[in-house]
Structures are given as structure tokens and as C-alpha cells.
Amino acid sequence: MTTPHQQFRHGDIIESLAMRKDRITGEHYSQVIDIQETFTDAVRFKVNGVILNFLEDDSGQRYEPRRIAHHPNDVIDVVVATSASAPFVPSSSLINNTSTHSGNPNYPSQLLLTDTEEIPVVALNLQPPSTSTALAQSSNKGSHRTISIARSMAALSSIASNISDLQLQLERSVDDQSAHHQQLLEQLIQIVAQQNEMVAQQNEMLRAQAESKEREEKMLAELEAAKERDQELHRMQQQTIDRLIVAQQRVDAILVQNYELHEYPIPRLFVILPDSYESWDPRNLLKERFRLFFLCECGNDCEQGTSQGTIADTPVRPIRARNRIHLAKHEGYELSRPTGFFDRYGLYVLGMLRILKHCLAVATVTAPAVALVDNGIKDVMDGVKSISESTMKAVDMSINFLEQELDECGVSDALAGTKSDGKDADDIFKSLAALEGADLRRLDTFLRNNDQDKILGNLYRTTTEEGHVKWVCFEHYQEKYRATALVSFVQAVEAANGTYNPHFRKVTIILNSSTTAKDFFKRLTRQAPAVDNLDVTLAWDFVSADLVNLVDMVAKSNVRSIAIDLQDSPFSSSAFAAFRPGKGRYHSLLGLLANKNLHRLQLCNLHQFGARTSNLPSSVVASWIQSFGFHGQVNDEGRDRLTNILSLCPNLVDLRLTGSLSKRNEMDPGLHLQIFASKKLQRLHVMGWYRDWTETPEGCIWRKGMPLRELVCTTGALDHNFVGGSIRQSYECLEVLVLIDHNGNYARLDLMPLASSGISDGHYFPRLTHLDLRVQLTDGSMEFLSSILPRLDLVYFGCDSRTYALLRHVNLASLKSLSLDEDRYNTFRLLKEAIQGLGGGCQIESLNVYGIDYCYKDLSEILKELRLKRLSLSRACASAMIYLFRRLNLSSLQIVSLYGSEYLPEAGNVPAQKRKNESAESLMVQLDVRTWKNYTDASYEGAIKTQTLGASPALPLSYCVQNSWDWGDHHFLFLQPILPRYSY
Template sequence: MVTTQSFRLLGKPDVKDIICDQVEGENVVVWEDIEQVFPGVKYITNGNTVISMMRDSNRNRVAPQCIKHYPGAILDVVLSTTISDNPLESTSDTSNAPNTEERPSASTMTLDLETEIVRRLTPNIQAQLRTTSNGFDLITQAAKDGQIDPSDVVRRCFHQLKAEMTKNMELSTRVVQLTEKKESQTQSFDQMALIRRRIQSLLTRKHDLHENPIPRLFVVLPMIHTSSLDSQDSFSNTFRLYFLCDCGDHTKSTNSETPHHIHLAKHEGYEITRPEEFFQKYGQYVLTVLQMLKFGISTEGTTVPTLSHFVEPVASCQTPADQQFLADTIESGMDLTIGYIEKVSEDKRDGTVRFAEQMEDSEALESADLRHMETFLKKKKDDKRTLGNLYRTVTSEGHARWICIDHFRENYQEETANTLRETTKLLKGSYSEKLGCAYVNLCSRDDADQLHLALEKTKTICELGIIFFWDATRSDFKRIRDSLARFHIGLLVLNFGLMSMYDIVARSRRYDDILDVIRHPSVHSVKVSLDTNFFQQSSLQTYNEYFPNLRHMTLHFLNDQDITGLKCMVAKAPNLSSLVLYGVSTRPLLFQIYNALAEHQTFLINSKDQSLIILPPTNKSELSITTLQDTADLLKFCGGRLETAELLENELDETIAAAFAKGTENGSCLKELTLKKAGRDLGRQGVKDLASLVARSALRKLDIHLENEEERARILESIQWKHIRELTVYMNEGNHGMGPLKALVDGLGMLSGRVEMDRFELQHVTPRRLLPIAQDQLLRSFVASTSLKQLLLHVLMTPNQIFSLLKTTNLSLLEQLSLLCEGFKSTEVDSILDKLQHARSLRCISVGNCDITEEQEVKAKAKGFTLSVFRML
């Protein structure tokens, strides 16, 4: 394979590849070859470093003159007369292009333009004035001598003045054009500087293990087929997401010849199921990545190469034709994606302002955003690989990276991995090579010895979990502490159980060794579960060290004597993001803990089944699951910070509704809400409070099961449809159950276009009667206004009602369909299967209260989905 080196003129986007030669077995680029491609070359730079000519052992230049080969890098060529126009050049030291001089400000450039215009025009104007003055003197003298008619003099002067005015008009127009061009360049510089800041922020941001649950770098390209590239329908708003290998200096090994620049993962990519919603949420982040790939950049050990090198690694997972097609169309595909992002953008204001605001909004994704992004990807049912077929690693600084198998294998020790795999199996645990995590159960000191031996040769491990099932002594924990110094751990999970009966005297010192384990510098994130009496039997209050790596902590069976120690622990753990306390059984103790910890962080509290979950409100990487049990005071204080709430049976009354509404007056974080109430009504004010709660919450999931029909309808009227993804509604039977459906149809009627939802379930409280005609019509109107993934209709319907419903249903996204039938025959089931032949995403269909044949099951399987039966009494 021919080895090449990439070059570009400083400040220019075009890249040229020059073939390398070899000198004494080392790849080099001959200077004469560079001069042929770039006449007038003065010197070459790599970032801020000027590249020197190669020299021999006597420090003499090698003949012929040449420079060293830099794999994967784009070297900048500086000419003897270069005037840099590079829009990405800045005073930062992290670009591929060197910063040879500071770029002047916009005002300075404008002043220089005016000075240059005056300098160039002044000699011409002065010469014209001298000529005009001399000519006027001659003409005046000739008129006095009677040689010419004075009227001719006036006429000639007029024509001359008109000609001069025409010239001046042309000159003024030229000045305006030059000024506008310079202002446009200044605007471009501002935009490119903004792009550069966003790219640097994206590449240099450090992610701990819990912040990087799936790969963070990806690119989105339109799905364009070679057969339809020349047709108008070649781009049909369908996109594929490709993950990137996040390699760099952290993946390099000694004497490595493998390029370590960011590239496409060895994976065919994933189709995006809901592109418009995807780009509304992630569009600006995608825009930043696309700009990064178009311009290329090198910063803090990470290099983004030219597009030709960028697509090479996917060759192993695509046909040669598809690989070449991707290489040929990637740049135009990027432009199409950028255009689509701009099209779906809601901001239609001035382009420069909109561009700046979009780029400023493109912050790096949080872990919750990454997890949610996975729901937009269409994956094969039998694909058990990690996303992008990438491997999770952790750097020596404890930051998570997802890399391809080639870069993973470069630092891979197969023997060590096999030993660790066998050991975790022996210790009734688990090991994942791709995720880099190992979990073990230690039941004896011999088990601990086995683990120590397996970890001896391990350099880094992303995640290590240890559950202690034996009464370990102080010396056992000290050995664990010393073992951690040998390698880097992204996340350490410790679950301490039994106390040693033989270590009663040294209990407090024994727990001090646990504290040393928690704060060990080689561990970058800790999740710990401690046994009872930990705070009373440790010297935590006099312990002088902090626990910056402690992220998650679980404690069991606290009492009021533990509050002081718990408060001390929280105060010394500034990065604590979740605290789970089991065994808090009384409300007074609950509020004692809340008040004690509120001095350090404002916590969110949950009480259920004698447990307490406390989360800081600013934590975006954890989902605060909250089930409330008649704690109205708690809702008043913390209701605005709840993300998930279930109000069930006796929990739901007018007092609770009023408290929740009060707690969300200044804003609501609520994402999921379940309302289930049987028996007496909530009352007019209670319904009004719940409706206001729903109206001010960006709910993604709503499950409403209220016995009163009017209450259901009033609350459903308040839904924010642009956020809702899952909706479950229970209805009464008969014509008096129309209220909820009418509220849904009326709400959707206010919108333009279909609403995309993941799941809609409609269920009669006791499905014994057929769906009335009026309800059937409303249901069809609602379904026609939506695009659903899961449609679950547990209401009795006739064959004709179902056939009419399927005609109005958008089948393109439908993955699951559940129908409750009445009086169905085998032939009518066949008709349903025929009508679903265009539902390409369908995976499962369930029919209730009817029989299916084995032949129908085979027919469904041939269409790509399963057919099953369920019974409802």
C-alpha cells in the first residue's frame, strides 16, 4: 500500500497527498516533491510546530533534503508571499494551522481598507486636479485673446465635468463593493471563530464513565442510494447515524504504525426512525460535528483528518462499491444534512444571529441525552453488539472513550483478559470485554486472593464491582486498598456486608481502611453500599480527607444517631450525585435527614416501602424516580424538581393535588405522571390543580385512570402534545365515555401535521360491550392524526371497525399492534394480516378473544412479525 502525507496551503481547505519515500527504512517526504506541488514553499508546520529538515547523526541535512512523515496529520504549507485568509486560524494553539501572526480586529481591518483606498487613489486624484487646473488656465487665456468662443469653453467644461463625475461614480461603487466584501469576510471570521470554539469544547471536554454510557461522537448522513442518485427522489429525508472511533494519543502504544485519528467506526450505521424530532433535539450538536469533519482539527492529543482518510476504516463492513460511494458522497451528504437541520430549525430570524445562537446551544451531550438518543436508532433484533461495535475504555485520567477493535487490540493483552474472564466466572460474577467491566462475589479470603492474582497484570479497567459475602477484617480491606494502586479504574462498585466478629476492637480503624479505598486516587468514580453502624463505628468526623470520586452511595437502616456522620460524609463528597437510604420508616426522621443535608445540597426526597432516595436537582445524569405516599408537605417543597410521579388510589386526593400544583408554580421538571383513582371524585378544585400541573409540565408519559369521565377529559385537554411520547387512557363503556377521546381529538386538531408517539393504549375499564359508533369515529380521527410505534386497543371492536381503523393508521413506524376482537373468524384474521403487509417496522401483533391457526402464525412470521392471542375476561 502506498504511503502518503497530506498537505494544504495555510488557510486553504484543499488538501494534496504526496507520496512518501524511504530513507534508512523510515518514511519521509522529499522537499523537491513538495516544491513541485507548492511552488514557493518557505516552510512546513504541524500545528504550532515548524518542521525541520531531517538530519543525520552529524547534524547535517540528509540528501536529498526531506522531512519526516506524520501519519494522519495534515501539514500546513507556508509560502514566501503567503497572506493568510484561513477562517479557522486564531490565537489558540490547538489548530492544525500555525498561528504565524495575530488576526486584526474587524475595526482595524476596516481602517486598513480605508487607508489603502486613499493611498491608492490619492496620486490619481492629484494628477487629475493638476491636469484640470492647467487646462482651465489655457482655455481662459485663449478666450481672452479671442481665439475661441466663451460659449464653447462652457460647453467643453460641462462635458469634461460630466465625464469626471461618471468616473467618480464608478469609483464610489467600487469602494462600496470593497467595503461590503470586507464586512462579509469579517462576518465569516466571526462565524468560523464560533465554530472553532464549539469544536474545541466538544473534543476537549472530559467525560467520566457514568457520563458516557454510549459513544458520544457520531455523524449523521442522508441515506442516498447509488441507483437513485441522479433522480429528484434520491434524498428522501431518511438518515443514517454512524458512530466514530474516539481514538488519539491515549490509544497509542510504543512504536505504533496504526493511525490514531478519529474515524468512522467499523459498522454499517443505524437508520434514524424520527429524523425531524431527532434533529430538533440533537441538530446543533450534529452541526458542530459536521463542521469539525469538514475543516479538520488537531487538539490535545486528538486529530480529525481529511474526509478521504476519515471513511477508510468502514471498508471491512461494507462492499467495495458502497465504500467507494460513501467516500465520493460524504461531503455532499454533509451539506444535505446541514440543509435539513436548518430547515427543521424553529428559529427563522436573521441568519447570523440564528447561526450564533445555534452554535452556542450545541453543548456536549449529557448521559441522559445519550441514553435517549438510542431510542431514535433502528437496530436489528439479533444485533447483540455494542453501539457501533465499539469498545469502552478508560484513560489514565479516568475519562471514558469508545474505540474500534483495531485501536482496542493495540493495547490488548489477551492472556490477561482470559484470566480475568475465567476468574469472574469462578467467583460467580460476570465480565464484558467490550464494556470493560467485571463484577465478582467474594465469599472468602481465597476468593479475594484469586481476584488479586487476576488483577495483577491489568493496566486499566472501566468498571469493577465487588460484593463482600464474608466477614472481611481490617487487613483484608488494606490489601484491597493496596491492590488498587496498580491500575486505573473508571468506576468502582463496593457492596460491604457482614462485620467480622473477630475484629470488634478495631472496628473504627477497619472502616477507616474502607474510607481509604473510597478516596483512592487511582479510582475515578465510586459507588458504595455500606452496612449498618458505619457512621457510628468509624472516625469519619475526624477524617481529614475529602472524597471527590464518590458519586453514588447506598446506606441501610439509618437512625437519628447516624445523621451527624451522614452529614459529614455528604459535606466531604462534593461530586455525590445519588444517595439511597434504606430503612427510613418515619416521617420525622425523613425530615431530620432532609434538613441536615440541605445545608450542603438541596436534595430531592422520595419515600416508599421504608426507603429514601435523595438526589440533587441539578443532576441531569440521574433520573429521579419518585412515588409519593400522602406527603403533601414534601410536594410543596420539592414538587417542582420531580421527574416521575405516581399518584395511586388513596395517595390521590384534593390535598395532594393542591400541594403538587403549589410545588410547581415556579416551573415543573415532571416527565412521567401516573394518575389512578377509584371511588369518590377529586372535586372541581382537585381536577383544576391537576390540569394546571399537566399544562405546565413537558410530560413524555401520561397514564390516566380516573373513574370520573369529566375529570379525565379535563386533564387530557391540558397535554403539551409536542412532548408526549406515551399515553394510556382508561375509558368508561357506552356513549357517556366519549369525553376523553373528544379531548384528545380536539387537542390534536390545534396542530399541523401528524404527532409522532411511541405508545398509545386505550382500554375500557371492563371491556364487555362493543365500541360505540361515536367513540369509533373519534378513535379513527385520533389515530389518523398520529404516527405510532405501539398501538394497543383493549376495547371490543368488530371486524369492520378494525378494517376502517387500519385504513387511517400510518403503518410506516408501527412496531406493535394489539387488538381486542369480537366475533372474528379465521378469514378476517387473514384480512388483517394482508392489510399489514406494508407495515415494514411491525414486530408483534396480538389479537384478543379470537382463535388463530398455525398457518396464520407461519404467514405472519414470513412477513417479519409474530402473531399471538390473548384473553380478556
């Protein structure tokens, strides 16, 4: 078969070059760079004297590298580059005509030309240089120079036109052989001299303009530096002012606190209630016995006094009380001198009773076990409702009694101001003054106090940030302490560049030293009872004692879920530590299995895990462990240790054994059987493992599968029949299905339901939300999945070249994440049309694409339609990346992850510039080690510190390096935040 070719000619040389074929249109073409390898100076091409145009794509842009169309029946002439200056050579007829006058003494001898003599004519550039235009816009002085240059350029243009006219006239006047011919030659020489002089003047003006521009740029740089210094000075001044304000606030708080600690030595909010209201006799009020009860000043709305002004400004502070105050948990105090008490405190107590009544009417308040009932009814804790009703009756009796007493004492005007009908508590009692120090200290003389510890009403004194004193019950005292302690803990975590997620009650932190670790775990046990989810990385050369401290402190905390990354590798200095069975470096970590509070344990990057630990005795049964995970490399001994751990965790619901897809672990029958023995297992992840045996070992009896909610695995890790059987058994409950055949060495997988099961297509996978199939499926499975995918509300879908056909059947309206391989079937064009068909209803937030060099233009159209939060790209060249970034919607983008790509500083500058207008959030760029190396190598010297062996690179802001050496690892990292999260 003849290879399609094209013939090219330059002079007497004719060469035949093989043609290229467009992968989309199938048309043949030639690339200019191929032609230039044979004809070095080739710039343009002709066919029959007609210059050929370069080919363009559908958008009207020239292909890069440039292309020309195939002309099978023609020979294409090559046009080579010429010199920028062309000599003026008179025609032979003119020379011959001139030689006939050599004997004429009047004819100038210098005009006698031979065929080897030339008159140089400087080539004219009629376009003004860009530098002059830029300077014309920057200063008035530059504008005058630009006008001069424009005039010069006009003159030069006129001269060039005259030269052309004269050349034509010379050619036409060859036959005249007249004196006019000689005159034209003299004029031509004069014009050339004038042109050279004008060009010299123009060059001088350009040099002057360049010097002026350099001075202006230097001045602008100095102004910019001065502006930055002013801004820095202003920022420092503002910081000083802020510190002064904070210091003043602290001083005010100390003054307020010192005053109120002296003025309020005991609680100031109290009421009186009858000792027994069921035998209450309103006719013998003075014979009835009353008890005094203190109130808890809980909440910011119950804060006494105002937070404005000084102590001297408001000697009498109004009480601010809302529906959060309540009776303290105390039996109350008997009044030793009721009459004197009512005379001094009656009006104040009446106001407090009405506040309490308002609180009881608005919200259900838990009353203390007080002696409000007679001896026949002692159980006052039958329910919150009965307690509230009893307390309300007692409050009403006390209010009626005090109103009658105070009315008889002639204080009816004061009583009118405390009426509460239809008014808010703050509005009614804002004139009610708080008791000051002398009155409070005198209160103790009216009480029969049997408290030996002097804790009145079981209340505890606290101070607010403003310095105000508050008396609260033990529960609110603990709440305030816990909140304050948690704030201090979170501040310490953030100071160590960690994070705290209050929704998941999770702390994520990297510890860089033993001292930092001890301080963190000490705070964890004392200040963070709300933290029950811990993700910790040990990023220093720790020793066994550090792990012992970690295990002990976690046991004392409320942590229920822990993930530990030891960042250990064969290259670390600790890798050559002595291995002693039972006393290995990691053995103390297995003590976490004895922590009954712990429900989830995840171990990552433990080098020589088997050699540095020993098997636990069979008597140790960690029935409380519901989730176990291990990520990293293991040898035979490490695999046996994992088998031992799984045998001690009979109640596992979640099992995750993962590793690098490029450095896979070998699965043996023992571990395989132990996985099958987990009868309660619902979520199984086995990634980065392989089987070196295909036949079932003798004595091994496999189960036909197990019902699972999640199955994420590489097909070579588990028995083929087990995978298919588990999927069929899980058709009703399966939510996540991710199957990856990384090497493509395994047989086709059959996912069709068995005919004997009687299951209809409409009831298959009803709960499936995450589906990623990168395996070879049977034709029947492909057809079956195509029929059920349109009705599934998937939130994540992934496929490769083997399962691309399924994408067109996916319900895009529900998708939030999508993972695709290189487009070889124009799938991106169909996907773009489908997304546009949703009319802005597409919810895709995360996108992962592997290999984009041949489809990035179609991909760019998709990126313009989506408001992505995460974008992951693999195998992208520099030009493709720049093209995509220029069209990428950055309004919601938070993370860009790149693997095996040519990420150059030019590509990074594109989103950096666009973020000023499109993005308000920080943009994190994640690079694998090789991409990061390409980036640093291409950066200018000194801008970024390059990576050194054994140490993490000093990354610029918003950059991080991921330790992913293989595309499978990159895909694994993309999956982690997409898969569902669970609490154990």
C-alpha cells in the first residue's frame, strides 16, 4: 500500500514528504515544521504561482503547528525567506546605455556601472515602533516626539513612493538614451542619501524615547515603592490603634470586675416562695413560713447592668432579665426575720417575682427540688410540667402576699410601676434597681444559712469578657467553662495550622515536634470534650515514647474516631531502627484497640508494620471497633498482622485496605478469608492490592458474596466470583460501586442479575448514588446498565474508554461529580450539548479528566458552562492548560489538582490574574511531585525554592504537593472527598 505523500520543489530540488491525517475529519495535510526539516528556510508555499493559505479550525483559528492542505496532483513550490534589505541593481539595458557615453566628458564617470556594482537602498519600515506608541500615551513630552516620528514616517513613505516611481521611469526610459535619464539617476542617488539621513534621525529619536521611558518606569517604580511604604505604615498604625483599643477594653473590664467583685459578694437575684402552698391560709399571712431562693443569671440577656459607661456614671444599674433566668437547684433558705426582710427587700422581691413569672409563662423552667409541698407530697420531679405549675402557684401566692403587704405599708405608687400585664420584662422592670454591696451583705443576716461552704444557693461566681460579675448554677458554670476551654483549644489548633470542624466535631492537625504533640494532646484531654473525631499527622522523627503518649491521651479524651498518618517511608531515618518483636516502634499503637471509646481506627504510612509490631492474643476482642482502615505498603509479615487485627474485630461495619496502585500489596488467601468472615460488613474498600493466584486454594471455601452498601476495589484484589456475587446480593442496598481494573489483565465482569432471581430492571440498584466503572464489562452488562442508568439519581459517575458508552445514558441533572478519561469518541461535544440542554440546571461541582491534549478545546466549552469547585486534570501539556485556564469559570473554584502535567509559571499566571474579578475565595493548586518539579525548574532563579530530598518543598501561597506517583493514586485522592462520610 502506497503511503500518501506530497511533492515539494525549491529550485531544482524536489522532495516527497509523507502526509499526516486529521483524527477527526480524516483529511490529509502537511505540517510546516515537517517541511522545514527538509527545506530549512521555507516560509510560504505556491501551487501554479498561487500562494497557499494555512488551514484553520472550526473557530477560524490557525492550527498550531501550522498546516497546509494536500494537493495530490500538484508539486508545491517552496518560498524561502529573503534578506530584509534589497540592493538596487540597474537593468542590463541601462548599464549598456550608460557605457555608450563613456567617451563623453560631460557624463559623470561615477555613473559608469558594471554588472557587479550595486547602489544600496535601505529597506523602509513604514510602521511606527510599539515603544513609541507606549511612550506617547505615558507623557506629553513623548507625544511631541511621536508627532515628529509620524511626520518623519510620512516623509519616508513619500520618499519610498518617489523611489518606486523613479524606478519605473528608469525602466521605461532605457531606450531614450537622453540627458533626462542621467538626471533621474542623480535624483535617485540624492533621494537615497536623504532617506538614510532620515532613518538615522529616526533611530536617534527612538533611542531618546527609550531613555525617557526607562526614566519614567524608574520613577513609577519609586512611586509604587513609596505607596507600599505608606500602606505598610498605615497598617502598622492601625494595628497599634487596635492594640490600644483592646488594651483599653481590658483595663475597663478589670475596673468593672474589681468594682463588682466588691459590690456583689453574694447572688443579687432572689425571690421568696411559701414553704408549703397546699396548706396556704391567706387570712394568716404572718403565720406562714417563706423561703428565699436565688436565681441563676444564665445567658447574655440576663447580664446585670449595662456594658456602657463607667462605674461612677451609673451608681444604680437597672436589671436586664429575660426568659432565661431560672431558680437555682437548692432547697432554699428560711427567713429568720420576715417582717424586717419585707420592709427592706419587699419591693425588690416583688419585681423579681414578676420577672420569674414572666419567664415561667414564656418557657418551661425546671424548678429545684424545693420544699414547696407538704410532707405528704415529696416527689416534685414527676415531670417538668407539674414542677412548672407548682412553681407558678407558689409565685402567684408570693406576689399576692407582697402586694397586700406593700399596699398596707403605703407604697402603692411604687407597685404601679411593677405591673406586668401585657408588657415585656425588660420594659416593665427597667426602673427596678439592682441591690448594691451593702444591701447584699446585709441580706445574709435575714437568712438561716446552714451552708458550711458558704456557697449560697449552689451558685458560682463568674465574670464576663466585659468584667461583669454573674452568679450561675453549676450546669451553666460548666457550660461556660467548656465553651471558654474549647475556644482556647481551637486557638491552639489554629496556631499550629490545624483546623476544627464544629459540624463533624473534627480536628485535623499536623504535629511537627514532640513538644507540640504533648501540648496538643494535653489540651485535647482537658479542653476539648466536644472533639470526638481526630485526624493527626506525625511529621517528625518520633520515638516509641511519643506513640505511647498518643495512645494514653486518646484514651483519656472523648475521641471516638481517629486517623493517624505516621508519614514513615523507607527513606526516613527511622526506617533502620532495630526491629524487636513485641517491642517494635509501632506496637504501642495497637493499644488503641483496647480503647472502648474508640469506634474507628485508621492507620496510614506505617513502614515495616509487621516487623515493628507483634500479634495480639486471641483473648483480646475489640468488639467496639466498627471501622478499621490501613493505607500503605505491607510485606508478608505486615499482611499477617492485618489478618490478626481483623480477627479481633468481629463487629466491623467498615473495612478499608488501600495502597498505591503503582506499588500494590499482594493479597493472600488468609487475609481474603478473614475479609469474608466479617459478617456485619457493609462498606468494603480494597484498593492497591492484587492476587497472585487464580485458583481457589485447597481447603478454602469462598462465600458467594455478601450484601454491601459500598464496594470500592481493584478487580484483581478480590476473587472475581465474590465481586460479582456481592454486587448481585447487594442490589437493594448498594449505594457506592467503584470498580477499577488498573492493568486491564482481568476477564470481563458480569453485573447482570441472574435470570432465576426474578428481579426486574426497575428494582435493580434503587439506592445507588456513586458509580465508577473502569473495567471490561460483558456486552450484556453494558446493555443492562444502559437501560437502568436513566432512572438512577447518581451524584457521581466515572468511566474510561471501556465504559464511555454508558455516559450518554446518565441522568446529568442529578450529577455533582464526574470523572472521565481522554475523549476519543467526541463524547465531550455530546456532553456539552447535554449540559447546555439543562438550561443552567447542571449541578456538577467536581470534574476529573485524564488526558486532555487532543480534546482541550471541546473541554473548554464544558468548563465555561460549569461552576466548578474542584477541577482535576492529568497529562496536560502547557499550551492546553493555558487555553483551558483562560476559559475556566473561577467564580466558585477552590481546588485545581494536576498530575503529570506541564504546569509552567505562565499557566499559573492566568488564573492569578482572573481571580481578581471572578473569584472571592482562595484557590488551592495541588501538584504531584513530578508536576511540582517541572514548575520549579521552569521558574526564574530564586523565585521558588526547589524541592530537596528528604524535606518538603517551601511552597508558595496556595500551593501544595501531593504524594501521588501514579494516575491511579491521583484518581484515588479525587474520590476521597466525594464518597459519603460516616460517624461511628
